[in-house]
Amino acid sequence: MNLSAAALAWGLVGCAGIVQAWAQAPVATERAAASVERGRALLLQRQDTGCVLCHQIPGLPAGGAIGPSLHGLAERSTLSQARLHIADARRFNPQTIMPAYLSTEGLHNVAAGLQGQTILTPQSLEDILVYLFQPTARTPVIAP
Template identity: 45%
Template sequence: MRVPPSLITLALVLVLVTAPAFAERIVGDAMPDRLAAAPGDPERGRAIVTSRQTGLCLLCHSGPFPEERFQGDLAPSLAGVGSRLSEGQIRLRIADARGLDPDTIMPSYLRTDGLDRVAETWRGKPILSAGEIEDVVAFLATLKD
């Protein structure tokens, strides 16, 4: 079944009009409201954080993952991040850390506009979905030590 272009355009307009603007979600140094309707799942979040194909977090970060070899040292350790940052602060850093530090090497996992050096296949696409970001937030919030 072929969907008429006018219907696709209407759906896109509805999403853009009904979704709060990215900047409107930010309060101080945090994004307090969830990006997805359902709460995140820490188990799925752990799988994303430790994945060498999905999150790629361990390329730059290290953490309490003794089974994972070759953890990064370019960014802060994820150990204890749940004690240092609120869920909203973690969420903003994952969704778009450049809102806090324009010179960061942390990729914007949700924002898709105004980015540099994005591979053609990734242009206009987030690295993680809103639900996946919520999963990662739920997991990182559990890292208290």
């Protein structure tokens, strides 16, 4: 491995550690107070969050098809992974069109009155997650 590849590898390890630490940071207060009803309302807000504009979301009216369907999210993602993606999907895909919901880093052309403000609060992110990860009634599969 050449020097620049080694430096990149160490840099990625450092970033991964920071991301992992943030994902595991205590959010007990927000999680304990999380509300499925508030999460549903936030997901439906076309002007504020815009989630239904791009995603199909279980239990909500038909949404968009720009982003992946959020049906079965709990089966293919952990709560921490989903939290990181919603907070700032640019960490995983710098070219994403998904807004950075809980970050203001690297944003350009932000209206003066909104500079330094995030779209979501930590509490509203937890509300959305509790909605998306709520247990659903599953139809039992009966073997033939």
